[in-house]
Amino acid sequence: MSPQALYMKVMKPSMDVLNERVSHMKCGVHNGETPPYPEDEEVQGFHDILKEYEPAYDPTLRESEALKKMPRICNFIEDEWHCKKTAYLVEYKLCGREGCPLCPRDLCVKDIGDDELTKEVTTFCPLPRLNAESDGFLTFDESQAKLDKGDTVADEMKYYHKMRKKKEGDSTQLDIARKNDGKLTKLTNGTKV
Numbered sequence: 001m002s003p004q005a006l007y008m009k010v011m012k013p014s015m016d017v018l019n020e021r022v023s024h025m026k027c028g029v030h031n032g033e034t035p036p037y038p039e040d041e042e043v044q045g046f047h048d049i050l051k052e053y054e055p056a057y058d059p060t061l062r063e064s065e066a067l068k069k070m071p072r073i074c075n076f077i078e079d080e081w082h083c084k085k086t087a088y089l090v091e092y093k094l095c096g097r098e099g100c101p102l103c104p105r106d107l108c109v110k111d112i113g114d115d116e117l118t119k120e121v122t123t124f125c126p127l128p129r130l131n132a133e134s135d136g137f138l139t140f141d142e143s144q145a146k147l148d149k150g151d152t153v154a155d156e157m158k159y160y161h162k163m164r165k166k167k168e169g170d171s172t173q174l175d176i177a178r179k180n181d182g183k184l185t186k187l188t189n190g191t192k193v
Contacts, residue, residue, distance in 0.1 A: 007037060027140075076092075080154075086127055086156070126140065128143070129143050
C-alpha cells in the first residue's frame with residue numbers, strides 16, 4: 001500500500017469531520033476548504049520551487065534545528081511580515097513591500113488594480129477576539145478593523161494571552177484543556193519541522 005493510500009485510510013474519518021466543520025467557516029465571503037492530500041507530482045513541484053528559492057534547501061532535513069541550515073527559508077518563517085504563528089494557525093504570505101529580500105517577486109494581484117483583493121493577499125487573517133460587551137466574539141470585520149487601525153500580531157497575542165489567563169480561573173475549562181493537551185502530547189512530536 002502506498003504512503004498516500006495508507007494516509008487516506010487512517011485519516012479519512014478525521015478528515016471527513018474536519019472537512020465538514022471547515023466548510024461552515026468563512027474568511028471574508030469565502031467558505032473554508034480543506035485541500036486533498038497532494039499527489040507526488042505536486043509534492044515534487046513544491047520541492048523544486050523551494051530549491052529555487054533557497055539553494056541550500058534539503059527535503060531530508062526534518063529537525064527544527066536543521067532549519068538554520070536553510071537561512072532564507074528560516075528568515076521567511078521568522079519574519080513578522082511573512083509569517084504569523086499562533087495557537088489557531090500558521091499563516092504565510094508575501095508582504096508586498098518594494099525591494100523585500102525575502103519575497104522579491106512583484107505581486108501579480110497589484111496589476112489587477114483591485115485594492116480589496118490586494119489587501120486580502122497581503123494581510124494576515126485576524127485572530128478571534130472576545131467582545132468586551134457580550135459573551136460572544138467580535139465579528140471578522142470588527143477584528144479586521146482592529147488590525148487596520150494598527151494592531152500588530154504582538155497586540156493580538158497579548159490579547160489572546162490575557163483572554164486565556166481570564167479563563168484559567170475556570171477550573172473545569174482548565175482541567176479539560178490539560179487533559180486534551182496530555183492526549184495530544186502523546187500523539188505528536190514537536191521537534192519535527
